[in-house]
Amino acid sequence: MQQSLDRFRECGLERVRRELASPAGTALRWQGRDYLSFASNDYLGLGCDSRLAHNGAWTYGTGAGSSPLITGWSIPQQRLERDLADWHGTEAALTFSSGYATNIGVIPALCLAGDTIISDERNHASIIDGCRLSRATLRISRHNDIDHIRELLVQSPSGRRWIVADSVFSMDGDLFPLADALALAREFDAAIVLDEAHATGVIGRSGEGLAGTVPRDDRIIVVGTLSKSIGAQGGFVCSSRLVVDYLIHTCRSWIFSTSLAPPTAGAAIEGIRIIRQDRLLRERLWANIRSLSETLGIPPNPSAIFPFHIGRAQEAVRASEALMEVGILVPAIRPPTVPVDGCRLRISLSAAHSETDIQRLADALASLKQDPGGEKV
Numbered sequence: 442m443q444q445s446l447d448r449f450r451e452c453g454l455e456r457v458r459r460e461l462a463s464p465a466g467t468a469l470r471w472q473g474r475d476y477l478s479f480a481s482n483d484y485l486g487l488g489c490d491s492r493l494a495h496n497g498a499w500t501y502g503t504g505a506g507s508s509p510l511i512t513g514w515s516i517p518q519q520r521l522e523r524d525l526a527d528w529h530g531t532e533a534a535l536t537f538s539s540g541y542a543t544n545i546g547v548i549p550a551l552c553l554a555g556d557t558i559i560s561d562e563r564n565h566a567s568i569i570d571g572c573r574l575s576r577a578t579l580r581i582s583r584h585n586d587i588d589h590i591r592e593l594l595v596q597s598p599s600g601r602r603w604i605v606a607d608s609v610f611s612m613d614g615d616l617f618p619l620a621d622a623l624a625l626a627r628e629f630d631a632a633i634v635l636d637e638a639h640a641t642g643v644i645g646r647s648g649e650g651l652a653g654t655v656p657r658d659d660r661i662i663v664v665g666t667l668s669k670s671i672g673a674q675g676g677f678v679c680s681s682r683l684v685v686d687y688l689i690h691t692c693r694s695w696i697f698s699t700s701l702a703p704p705t706a707g708a709a710i711e712g713i714r715i716i717r718q719d720r721l722l723r724e725r726l727w728a729n730i731r732s733l734s735e736t737l738g739i740p741p742n743p744s745a746i747f748p749f750h751i752g753r754a755q756e757a758v759r760a761s762e763a764l765m766e767v768g769i770l771v772p773a774i775r776p777p778t779v780p781v782d783g784c785r786l787r788i789s790l791s792a793a794h795s796e797t798d799i800q801r802l803a804d805a806l807a808s809l810k811q812d813p814g815g816e817k818v
């Protein structure tokens with residue numbers, strides 16, 4: 442273990458935890474210093490919104506106390522599941538303790554021995570782990586390559602076929618070609634498990650995600666998290682009554698884990714209500730996305746995640762540290778999250794950022810690029 446840790450350090454892959462002493466908003470106090478943060482997935486600023494704090498803790502307690510099939514299925518959790526299903530236009534929904542728990546439970550419960558899973562090479566770790574736990578045959582498709590997905594479908598003639606993808610890729614910020622994938626799913630009688638983690642609250646007519654941009658189809662099983670734009674904690678699946686009933690009987694990370702805490706469910710209900718009703722909030726986020734794209738001189742970014750490519754791990758860490766010196770927090774993303782030479786700064790925008798915040802970030806990034814001796818990058 443010590444040798445491994447030494448090696449991580451030598452390769453610039455050492456991980457350290459640093460104390461956060463404030464809410465995780467755009468202005469935060471981290472390790473004793475104040476920063477302007479572009480590190481959070483709280484894309485609408487709801488994680489710091491006091492309206493989510495009126496969440497039923499006094500009525501329902503702070504802990505669910507048991508798993509949902511014992512006594513843990515609280516009234517806030519039931520209402521949250523109704524609201525999620527209504528928002529996504531599905532018959533039913535099921536909530537989990539995290540987005541990670543959702544993927545590692547739902548994928549192996551649905552995708553069985555004899556089935557084939559086609560999983561995008563840039564899918565999130567929770568999808569990868571869910572696929573590894575499944576007994577289905579796993580085929581990896583080239584990133585966002587519809588022709589390759591078709592090829593893999595053709596090569597898997599027997600058993601059920603599942604296409605599994607992030608709707609917004611978490612480290613690249615680009616979108617899965619869902620309309621094309623749905624056409625393929627119809628042609629080959631396949632289903633799609635779509636992880637809306639970074640699309641919820643950002644994309645779709647009422648912020649419901651990428652699935653909201655194509656005609657509703659039961660072939661799309663939506664999974665997601667309550668922990669990013671919704672400003673709470675937990676995960677969910679939205680689908681037909683049949684699929685949800687089946688998961689209630691088979692999904693191990695749901696059956697064998699304590700239910701979502703009632704105040705967490707209460708906070709998520711309020712987060713979803715605000716997203717659905719407050720269009721301006723999403724418009725503010727999109728104005729910020731357009732503004733940063735223009736300032737950086739890149740085409741309009743399709744999501745709130747901007748990758749700023751650097752190269753190798755040590756350089757990405759140096760770039761992140763150089764930004765910290767001027768009070769700006771942008772995390773360096775390194776292997777195993779991205780390939781060895783694909784290290785980057787990952788900028789997450791929020792509706793809570795101001796135009797001044799965005800200009801400050803753009804100026805700092807420009808000065809990183811211009812550093813002539815390459816000392817910073």
Ligand SMILES: Cc1ncc(COP(=O)(O)O)c(C=O)c1O
Nearest residue numbers: 539540541565567611638666668
């Ligand atoms: C695409 C994707 N799916 C799932 C998760 C896991 O969600 P959670 O943080 O709620 O466990 C994340 C990130 O954390 C993610 O980026």
